[in-house]
Amino acid sequence: MNEDQKRPEEAVETETLDAGSPESEKLEEAAVADNQDPDPEIRIAELEGEVQALKDQVLRAHAEMDNVRKRTAKEVVDARVYAVEKFAGDLLNVSDNLARALGALPDEERDALTEAGKNLLGGIEMTQKELHTVLARHGVTAIDAAPGAAFDPNQHQAVSQIPSDQPSGAIAETFQTGWKIGERVLRAAMVAVSAGKPS
Known part of the structure; x- marks a missing residue:
């Protein structure tokens, strides 16, 4: 049998497949399938691991956002509460001066004041009260x-420890009023601590 008389089946077998033909694509898919991991359980485990890692990332991102929100809310509250801290600290001297002015006049001499003096004293007391309000x-x-x-x-x-009728370790006397803003101390109270009853 000469070459011209070859059977059609053999002729088909010796033909080369064109790239992009359906037969060529099927062969490529088969080759890719052969290169893949034959165990689907391993692939499922890998995918589950990736899903868990992504879940962890999302949870961490949510937690971080929640922390940022809480921190920002606290900063806003602190800004509202402590915005006047420096100004209030400066006003404490005014309060001290008013207290000194009122303390300079002993109680027994207040009754001896003229009407104008009593009005002046009442005005100072009202100013101090309004300032504190x-x-x-x-x-x-x-x-x-x-x-x-x-x-x-x-x-x-x-500033000192003195004998007094107050229990030992308690405050015996106050020399200067202390002030706080919110939970922060603007100025500590200046006090004498009791050393216990005099012997």
């Missing part, structure tokens, strides 16, 4: 440093 409206309040109150080193500054 305005300070309180903005979160600035006096620190409790009354005789007998417990000494707190975070809020009180001990």
